[in-house]
Amino acid sequence: MGRQRRGVSLARLLFRRGRRILPAAAAVSIVFAAEQPIEFPHNKHAALNLECVDCHSRADVGDAATIPGIGKCMLCHEKIATERPEVRKLAAFAAAGREPPWVRIYRFNRAGHVLFRHASHVRAGIRCAVCHGDMAAAVTAQPLVKHTMGTCLNCHREQGASEDCAACHN
Numbered sequence: 001m002g003r004q005r006r007g008v009s010l011a012r013l014l015f016r017r018g019r020r021i022l023p024a025a026a027a028v029s030i031v032f033a034a035e036q037p038i039e040f041p042h043n044k045h046a047a048l049n050l051e052c053v054d055c056h057s058r059a060d061v062g063d064a065a066t067i068p069g070i071g072k073c074m075l076c077h078e079k080i081a082t083e084r085p086e087v088r089k090l091a092a093f094a095a096a097g098r099e100p101p102w103v104r105i106y107r108f109n110r111a112g113h114v115l116f117r118h119a120s121h122v123r124a125g126i127r128c129a130v131c132h133g134d135m136a137a138a139v140t141a142q143p144l145v146k147h148t149m150g151t152c153l154n155c156h157r158e159q160g161a162s163e164d165c166a167a168c169h170n
């Protein structure tokens with residue numbers, strides 16, 4: 001227990017980005033989770049008071065939110081929960097110098113040439129949960145919210161954002 005606390009504060013010191021995104025309940029439907037190389041439980045990590053941007057560290061500054069590299073996981077998991085089977089798999093990837101081949105959940109068909117920028121949305125104050133559902137309560141990453149051209153445009157109309165084809169398609 002003491003160890004876990006020390007691990008958590010170590011990670012916080014190293015990559016804390018400040019608190020700003022508070023996940024809240026959103027419309028949720030039953031969907032399939034992808035088979036991942038390691039079962040990563042979002043809920044258990046959110047319970048440690050980690051913010052979404054502590055791990056998805058480009059979400060407020062870049063186009064892609066980004067998935068954290070294994071080095072970030074190992075800041076804690078060199079010491080924490082090392083006996084758990086899924087953490088052993090994680091340690092094996094780290095020992096081999098490999099990133100876990102995470103399967104992407106949200107992704108547009110390349111043929112559509114859609115350009116989505118996280119930073120403009122996050123900076124406009126739209127919470128992660130509006131577009132991803134309550135990930136803080138999710139056991140596995142699932143596409144809790146469906147994004148289509150229609151859902152993008154609905155919000156853009158409501159909030160007076162661009163409806164130009166060229167804004168979203170490059």
Ligand code: HEC
Binds near residue numbers: 065130131
């Ligand atoms: C306005 C809607 C919207 C908001 C707000 C939003 N996202 Fe996303 N997110 C998306 C869409 C759409 C995709 C898929 C983008 C693509 O495939 O190009 C995505 C993809 C992702 C991915 C996949 C990997 C990557 O690098 O993009 C992660 C992780 C993610 N979002 C996390 C977050 C987090 C954390 C927040 C809050 C800080 C957030 N998102 C806020 C819509 C949103």
Ligand code: HEC
Binds near residue numbers: 004080086
């Ligand atoms: C701030 C420290 C911290 C970081 C960073 C962290 N974890 Fe964890 N992780 C924990 C703690 C603490 C637990 C035990 C939580 C519990 O059982 O309630 C845990 C549990 C787990 C488990 C085991 C779940 C189970 O019950 O079997 C897996 C798998 C895991 N983490 C993967 C990851 C991955 C992958 C990353 C990097 C993306 C990561 N963790 C980053 C602290 C961390």
Ligand code: HEC
Binds near residue numbers: 050
């Ligand atoms: C400890 C690090 C960590 C924290 C904290 C974390 N995530 Fe993640 N997230 C991951 C990892 C690792 C993956 C890839 C594995 C997976 O999809 O299950 C992921 C995947 C995702 C995805 C799916 C991206 C895609 O398209 O494949 C979304 C969306 C997401 N996270 C949103 C969030 C939100 C919102 C929060 C805050 C409530 C959050 N995450 C907190 C590590 C984290």
Ligand code: HEC
Binds near residue numbers: 131155156161168
């Ligand atoms: C919940 C509301 C909401 C949703 C959903 C949403 N947007 Fe936006 N979007 C906004 C707002 C608000 C802005 C204006 C931000 C600003 O001007 O600072 C914006 C701006 C943009 C911009 C211009 C910003 C830039 O930096 O170029 C693009 C491109 C964009 N959105 C694409 C998308 C796409 C693609 C989707 C669907 C996957 C989407 N948006 C979904 C609210 C939303």
Ligand code: HEC
Binds near residue numbers: 111149156163167168
């Ligand atoms: C606010 C963002 C946004 C705007 C503005 C927008 N689109 Fe889209 N569009 C999308 C997204 C996101 C998709 C991908 C939907 C999916 O994969 O389900 C898409 C898909 C498409 C597709 C289908 C591509 C394919 O084959 O997968 C076409 C064609 C298209 N858009 C044309 C247009 C035209 C023409 C305009 C201007 C009148 C326009 N779009 C304006 C976001 C936008």
